[in-house]
Amino acid sequence: MIENRIRVGRIWLVAGASFTAAALLFTSQVWIDFAYAGRRLSWGLALIVALIDWELWALLSPIVVWLALRFRFSRDRWAAATAIHVPSGIVVGAVKLTLEAMLTRLVLGYGRTPFSFLKIDLTLLTYWLIVAVTHVSGHYREARERERRALQLESSLARAQVEALKMQLHPHFLFNTLNTIAGLMREDVEAADRMLAKLAELLRRTFETADIQELPLARELEFLDDYLSIQQARFGQRLQLSIEVQELTRTVLVPTLILQPLVENAIRHGIAVRPGPGGVGIQSECRGDRLVINVTNDGLPLPLTIREGFGIRNIRSRLQALYGEDASFQLHPHPSGGAIAVLDLPARHPVAES
């Protein structure tokens, strides 16, 4: 809103300044025109006549800009745009010339002479010039916007990677995991071996951060699996995991590392902050052309289990950057206590490379 107002204000300023500059340049032209017709104007009056000529454009340009934005010359609609702009150029030009003639007559007592066809040409040319400038600056702005969005996507992915790294290198998680391995070594060498390998895998991946924005759900779940089995080994019976993944959702693309902060949140609030067993669930299903993923925990029966940490906010901004309004993320208290996080994305599949 505010940004729009600033932009409109700036356009007015630039347009007004340009037209005033044109008026100053054309003052001598007006003086010569009148001299040829045998009328000697003072330089002051010549300036006023030139100002009437050009500042009328400053008044009319918002209409022209609006028309140019409304009917744009794109590849598939240039015919329609031409059909609008040819007659509207003539109408705007006629209005402008009429107003100009009336105002000039008001100031000088007689009309601008001689009235040449050159004037009509120049008027039509100015109309098309405004249309062209609007068109080009629109393109420029869109390109800038695309660039900004790409940068934003890049930075939010980088942040998600840093978050994942922080989660895996969180001293509490890391030292407790090492302690669990130390404990398992005396009871079950195989289990200790497996857990060490999983921890290594988890750490390795955090050092290999790729710039991939989206990947199939199956891959994202693989990433989670190492983390979940470590947590399962730590908490034992206290962590009751339930993962229900509908088969056809496995190939759907999801943003990289989107599930990690959700699952970490669910474990932290469902298990780590309260005594006794707790459940954490992950479900995915396709509903028409939508992919819906739920992450649930049956933590404390209070709304305070919802802590909108940085990870959650980053999820929102990544969805916005990747899908615009076509994706949603909601986090609310579960009817039976705990919390439920719902991701709703367009079900897109990777394009087969040929």
Add this chain to the structure above:
Amino acid sequence: MRAIVVDDEPVARRRLRTLLQREEGVEIVAECEDGTGAIEAIRRLRPDVVFLDVQMPGLDGFDVIEALAPSEHPAIVFVTAYDRYAVRAFEVHAVDYLLKPFERERLRKTLGRLGEHRDSHEASRRLQAAVESVLTHRPLRRVVVRTPGRVYAVRVEEIDSIHAAGHYLELQTATATHLIRESMTDLEARLDPARFVRIHRSMIVNVDRIRELQPTFHGEFIVSLHSGRRLRCSRTYAEKLTTLWGS
């Protein structure tokens, strides 16, 4: 030596038990998985030593010590994976602790120290000093509210925002307003600076409860909370708020 092992992670409990069972003269009389169970077991069994995990769901290690009377204090060995506040306090007040995962030698050394003749009164005093130091230095977890009728606690994560009102502070939660007699500066100093931020001379907000920040003219912000409440962040505090919220 009669010992109790307290840890919320089963493998960690079993590891400590296995290690302790190999040592001469140590008998494990109970294992507990949370603070409440630990308090009950300590009162009932009167052990000589308790290996007490610091981070636990519900009541943590320090809450257990606080809940017991000094006369009920057994010898305590704190066990922690990582806790910078606590470890500093243990060092300062010469309280025994083990860092997970610990070596067997380290456990032996600790047991050796416990076996020496010790002034239990002095040990209890040091323990209390350490716990008190941790509780005052680490961010506040709950705020105690005193009304003529009753005294109760509000958990800090429930607080949306804090407003100055004369000599009092109003704690706004989703459902109620609580009045406490404390100064803004004193309370701010004890709150977690990663969660609570000053947005106005007379206002503190819980960043986890912020839904949206809207910039307005002059570098100010309208802060919309999940509860629907809208607050104004003045320019002086705007930068700190935006960095904290975006971090």
